[in-house]
Amino acid sequence: MWIQRDIPLGTRARGFHLVTREVLSALPELGQISVGLLHLLIGHTSASLALNENASADVRHDFESWFDEAVPERASYWTHTLEGPDDMPAHVKAALLGSSLSLPVRDGALALGTWQGIYLGEHRDRASARTLTATLWGE
Amino acid sequence: MWIQRDIPLGTRARGFHLVTREVLSALPELGQISVGLLHLLIGHTSASLALNENASADVRHDFESWFDEAVPERASYWTHTLEGPDDMPAHVKAALLGSSLSLPVRDGALALGTWQGIYLGEHRDRASARTLTATLWGE
Amino acid sequence: MWIQRDIPLGTRARGFHLVTREVLSALPELGQISVGLLHLLIGHTSASLALNENASADVRHDFESWFDEAVPERASYWTHTLEGPDDMPAHVKAALLGSSLSLPVRDGALALGTWQGIYLGEHRDRASARTLTATLWGE
Numbered sequence: 001m002w003i004q005r006d007i008p009l010g011t012r013a014r015g016f017h018l019v020t021r022e023v024l025s026a027l028p029e030l031g032q033i034s035v036g037l038l039h040l041l042i043g044h045t046s047a048s049l050a051l052n053e054n055a056s057a058d059v060r061h062d063f064e065s066w067f068d069e070a071v072p073e074r075a076s077y078w079t080h081t082l083e084g085p086d087d088m089p090a091h092v093k094a095a096l097l098g099s100s101l102s103l104p105v106r107d108g109a110l111a112l113g114t115w116q117g118i119y120l121g122e123h124r125d126r127a128s129a130r131t132l133t134a135t136l137w138g139e
Numbered sequence: 140m141w142i143q144r145d146i147p148l149g150t151r152a153r154g155f156h157l158v159t160r161e162v163l164s165a166l167p168e169l170g171q172i173s174v175g176l177l178h179l180l181i182g183h184t185s186a187s188l189a190l191n192e193n194a195s196a197d198v199r200h201d202f203e204s205w206f207d208e209a210v211p212e213r214a215s216y217w218t219h220t221l222e223g224p225d226d227m228p229a230h231v232k233a234a235l236l237g238s239s240l241s242l243p244v245r246d247g248a249l250a251l252g253t254w255q256g257i258y259l260g261e262h263r264d265r266a267s268a269r270t271l272t273a274t275l276w277g278e
Numbered sequence: 279m280w281i282q283r284d285i286p287l288g289t290r291a292r293g294f295h296l297v298t299r300e301v302l303s304a305l306p307e308l309g310q311i312s313v314g315l316l317h318l319l320i321g322h323t324s325a326s327l328a329l330n331e332n333a334s335a336d337v338r339h340d341f342e343s344w345f346d347e348a349v350p351e352r353a354s355y356w357t358h359t360l361e362g363p364d365d366m367p368a369h370v371k372a373a374l375l376g377s378s379l380s381l382p383v384r385d386g387a388l389a390l391g392t393w394q395g396i397y398l399g400e401h402r403d404r405a406s407a408r409t410l411t412a413t414l415w416g417e
Contacts, residue, residue: 001311002417004384035141037178037274039315041382043391051238053184053230058219065216066231070209073389077343078334080294091330091337092344095375097234099329101395102241102380104180104274106143111272113182116238133389135315135382139141174280176317177411190377191369192323197358198369204355205370209348241380243319243413245282250411252321255377266408278280 001036001134003029014086016050017058018042019117024110027134031108038110041100044130046090046124048097051128054117063119067093084098097121105138108122140175142168142275151261152267153225155199159257163249166273170247175277178247180239185229185262186269187236193256202258206232215270229262236260244277279314281307289407290400292364294338298396302388305412309386314416316388319378324368324401325408326375332395341342341397345371355396368401373397397411 007026009019023040024030030038042049053059071092075084080088101118106112120130146165148158162179163169181188192198203227210231212224219227240257243250259269285304287297301318302308308316321329331337344383349370351363358366379396398408 004313004382004389009396024200035274037276039380039382041389043389043394045329045391047394050234051184052234056219059227059230062217062219062227062235063219063231066210066214069214069216071344075344075347077347078340079343080334080340088337088340092341095328095330095341095397098237098376100380102145102178103238104178104272106272111143111180111182113184113270115184117183119356121236133384135313137315145343174282174413176415189373192372195358198366201356201358201366204357205349205353208353208355227357228300233346237376241317241378243282243317243411250319250321252323252409254323255321258373268404 001138005134007115007132007134009120009130009132014122014125016063017120018054018117019120023118027136030136032107033105033138034107036105036136038103038105039096039100039135041133043133046094048094048099048121049101050097050119050121051078051101052119053115055115086125093121093123140276140278144273146271146273148259148269148271149265153261153264154263155202156259157193157256158259162257166275169244169275172244172277173246175275177242177244178239178274180272182270182272185233185261187233187238188240188253189236189258190240190261191258192254194254225264232260232262279415279417282397283412285410285412287398288409289405290398291385292400292403293320294310294333294341295398297398299313301396305414308383308414311416312385313384314383314414315384316381316410317413321409321411326372326377326399327379328375328397328399329379329394331393334350364403371399371401
């Protein structure tokens with residue numbers, strides 16, 4: 001059984017956002033899979049997907065602080081500055097966090113840890129809408 | 140052919156640990172798969188999985204040094220400090236390294252490079268036991 | 279349908295390189311898959327795979343600058359220095375970026391975003407040839 005579908009995500013502010021519920025509601029067939037995998041790709045180079053703490057909003061806030069400190073805008077070594085000071089840092093942040101997730105499915109649900117949720121990292125100041133490509137397979 | 144199983148890992152000290160042997164010994168069915176994949180998820184938000192050098196213990200030691208330098212405790216930008224100074228850095232380290240691995244299976248064995256082993260990154264000072272969810276499929 | 283194949287990549291200079299075309303030309307069967315996944319593993323611990331901007335060479339140049347700044351050679355905390363000052367930084371860069379990619383296949387082609395290409399990160403000064411293990415499955 002294979003399901004593949006694009007999932008449009010609304011435009012979001014720069015920062016980290018929990019999107020687990022939004023992803024699952026676009027994939028009702030997941031409930032029929034007893035064992036399988038869900039693969040998600042974000043088809044953009046300045047946004048990212050990660051798995052992390054799903055409870056405290058301040059964890060997501062601190063993610064943004066650390067990444068802004070570690071990948072600074074206006075550093076002297078940037079040469080690709082044509083698209084704004086946030087562009088090149090956005091590319092690096094996206095590569096550090098990654099563009100895709102593979103998640104196990106068990107008994108019709110994602111088999112994540114209790115505290116794990118899906119993060120969308122929006123790394124541009126003025127993002128456009130983002131789209132995920134979801135691929136679900138199993139039996 | 141699908142196999143899915145939780146693999147309990149013992150509690151480990153903060154740092155990086157090779158767990159390849161432990162993972163493989165929990166998956167005897169891998170020996171019957173001629174081509175496939177093994178997916179591993181660590182169901183926690185302050186520990187990570189990575190693939191790196193399987194020979195020198197000092198490589199794993201230096202991983203810990205670099206990550207402690209790059210994601211410092213007690214930095215002024217942390218706001219999520221309720222669970223201790225090592226908590227928020229642990230979340231960031233886990234996201235940088237990642238929570239899952241997908242590994243090719245060939246002729247009944249993992250098709251890794253000669254020097255590649257599976258690292259468990261334990262990023263808390265006082266961790267509890269960690270569990271992997273392994274999903275194996277192929278033919 | 280399962281295809282698994284090693285793809286030898288030529289030796290490349292230290293830095294980030296686009297290898298999308300090279301990978302695809304080694305996998306003609308991908309054109310026959312209507313829905314599936316392609317998994318790529320780089321079987322080395324000092325080189326990496328990532329997905330990022332496929333147009334501007336200066337983006338790849340700036341990736342190299344950021345990683346060299348963030349993971350410095352000759353830092354006082356390195357103990358694994360026997361294989362040269364670029365060795366331990368190469369291991370850390372490889373772990374930050376990752377050793378594998380999972381990419382969706384749709385209608386006989388990779389379902390990537392318009393601007394996404396496959397990056398090979400070569401993190402050693404004097405690399406040897408690198409090999410990918412490609413695993414392709416779907417229907």
